[in-house]
Amino acid sequence: MKEQKVNILGTEWKIITCKEQESELLNEKYRDGCTDNSTRTIYICEKKPDCELQDYEMWKRLSLRHEIFHAFLFESGLDASSNCTNRPWAENEEMVDWFAIQSPKIYKVFAELDIL
Ligand SMILES: [Zn+2]
Numbered sequence: 001m002k003e004q005k006v007n008i009l010g011t012e013w014k015i016i017t018c019k020e021q022e023s024e025l026l027n028e029k030y031r032d033g034c035t036d037n038s039t040r041t042i043y044i045c046e047k048k049p050d051c052e053l054q055d056y057e058m059w060k061r062l063s064l065r066h067e068i069f070h071a072f073l074f075e076s077g078l079d080a081s082s083n084c085t086n087r088p089w090a091e092n093e094e095m096v097d098w099f100a101i102q103s104p105k106i107y108k109v110f111a112e113l114d115i116l
Contacts, residue, residue, distance in 0.1 A: 008040075008068070009075040015064065017044040033063040035070040037079065042067040066100035 001018040020026045023043045025034045033044045044064050047056040073079045078090045089095060110116045 006068070008071045011040060011075055013071055014039075014041045015044065016041060017046060017060070019046050020048055032059065033067045035067045035074070037071075037074045040071070042071060062100055065103055066096055069096050069099045069103075 001016065001022055004015040004017075006013050006015060016023065018026070020028075023045075025031075025036060025043050026045045031045065033042065035042050042064065044060055044067070046060075047053070053059050070079070073090045073096075080088060080090065107116075
């Protein structure tokens with residue numbers, strides 16, 4: 001089990017990377033990560049025995065970026081108070097995945113342009 005701390009919009013969050021059975025929020029939940037807003041803790045699951053992904057380290061980084069965006073949305077007050085036609089936009093997994101996938105590229109562009 002690995003524990004890290006990160007500051008998200010002025011609030012300290014914990015990131016716990018552990019085996020599935022070491023977290024009740026991961027165990028038998030078919031998740032690779034989850035965010036517990038009540039304790040401001042992000043859980044990232046280590047590779048499961050039946051996982052077939054070849055590059056699980058890349059998958060963990062992507063999962064962590066995904067969960068960090070959930071944390072940013074929560075700290076912004078946008079986690080559940082948003083609406084769209086079928087469900088709140090801040091719970092839209094495609095939107096969160098878009099940020100998780102694109103944010104390294106966005107950061108790189110910002111850094112190249114010195115606009116951070
Ligand atoms: Zn999610």
